[in-house]
Amino acid sequence: MRVGAAVLAAVMAVALTGCGLTVPTDPEGTLDRITGGELRVGASPSAGLVATIGEGADVEVSGPLPALIEGFAAEREARIAWTVGGEEELVDGLEAGDLDLVIGGITDATPWVDRASVTRGYPGLPGADGRSIVLLLPLGENALQSALETFLDGEVK
Amino acid sequence: MRSMGRTDLPAEQQRALRKATHWVWFTIAYTSVTITLIAFVVGGSQAMKTAWIEDMLSLIPQIAFLISLLFIRRAPTRKFPYGLHRVMGVGHLVAGVALLAIGGNLAIESVSGLLAAEHPAIGTVHVFGQTIWLGWFMVAVMILVVPGPFFYGHAKAKLAPVLHNKVLFADADMAKADWTTTVASIVGVLGIGIGWWWLDGAAALFISLGIVWDGVKNSRSAVLDLIDQRARTHDDGKPHPLADRIVHDLEAQPWVRRASVRMRDMGQVFHVEAFVVPERNRVRLDQIEAARRHVAGLDWKVQDVVVIPTTSLPPETQD
Secondary structure (H helix, E strand, O other): OHHHHHHHHHHHHHHHHHOOOOOOOOOOOHHHHHOOOEEEEEEOOEOOOEEEEOOHHHOEEEOHHHHHHHHHHHHOOOEEEEEEOOHHHHHHHHHHOOOOEEEOOOEOOOHHHHOOEEOOOEOOOOOOOOOOEOOEEOOOOHHHHHHHHHHHHHHOO | OOOOOOOOOOHHHHHHHHHHHHHHHHHHHHHHHHHHHHHHHOOOOHHHHHHHHHHHHOHHHHHHHHHHHHHHOOOOOOOOOOOOOHHHHHHHHHHHHHHHHHHHHHHHHHHHHHHOOOOOOOOEEEEOOEEEEHHHHHHHHHHHHOHHHHHHHHHHHHHHHHHOOHHHHHHHHHHHOHHHHHHHHHHHHHHHHOOOHHHHHHHHHHHHHHHHHHHHHHHHHHHHHHOOOEOEOOOOOOEOOHHHHHHHHHHOOOOEEEEEEEEEEOOOOEEEEEEEEEOOOOOOHHHHHHHHHHHHHHOOOOOEEEEEEOOOOOOOOEO
16 A cells, blocks of 8 residues: 555656646636636625626626626636526535636635635725635635636735 | 562663653654644645644654653552553553544545545645645645654664563554655645545545554554453564563473463563472472562563462463
């Protein structure tokens, strides 16, 4: 077993350096899919952060947090498909693979940690009002999380 | 008659015990540092979490050893006529059961994570204006903590036979194998890195089964000594050769026809009951006392000796 572990480590080291793999990689390939494609974002309305007008396919989402996500989508050359709902519905959507990202008045004390990947907190977000705001992603899509956190680190002071 | 059990040690054992105590304190200090370091990076990896808890568990044998030392030095009293050597065995058992229980719990956790296909999440950290994947820090910390257990494991493994101390021996054994845990946790994290989410759970399972196995070995060894199996070598490899030596030396006495021995491990020292069938019906007290002294002089571990003249040897004793 020990030798097996060492061999596996060596194989992975080669795989990491040799095959042009990026680390981290998404198990479900979300970041690859949204790049030049569609970013499906769930928005939960929250005063000062996320505002919504209308519903269904015609819904319009605005506010400082959606504006940031539009910036992220533009960087990845992705269109945004908005879904508006309550947090639990949206987290269900993340788990079912129907959504790629959930935004709202969610802080780093969120109880959804077991069901979604939670980004670092961004207290400097416009409209955060001192709260440490986080975004939710499908569990374990680490490349997407890295890309998003890198983007937010650049945008949010 | 002077007191029978042994609570002092010959010079060589005293030196070894001092060194062992130093290494145990060093282990506690080193492990405290690694536990703190890993705490900063533990993240969403089950393998990292399991390796982290294993580090915490490895403190238990150290503490058991140090606490036992306070007791086993005490001379036998009316209340504790065999001395307090068994405290070491009790400490060994406590450490073994803790490993077994927590290791089992961790194994169940990793299996249920694998079955539920929980994808472990590892985010990034923002340091010096750079956003870096936390997984790289996990790998760096784990590489940093690899060498320690290797050194103190081998140092303790050299001292354990000198002191005939099974807690120290088992602890050294686990420390020497500790690098497999560290490598497994690195494999788990890199697995997450390349999108093989299941590798993390598999690595966690590997580590936790290792903990369970250590628990089984330690509990078994401690229980067998506590229920008085015949004394074995420090690694439980074979019956202790001193028993044969005692029987041989007793049978070499001209007044002894046959001899046998019942010897149990009190933890570091042995309790010896020697049975002798004399050549004739009369035995002189000074012969018995001389035999007792001779046996006690064979090894520092056998000070608590009685020699019992009898008409026939009990069948369960070693002849």
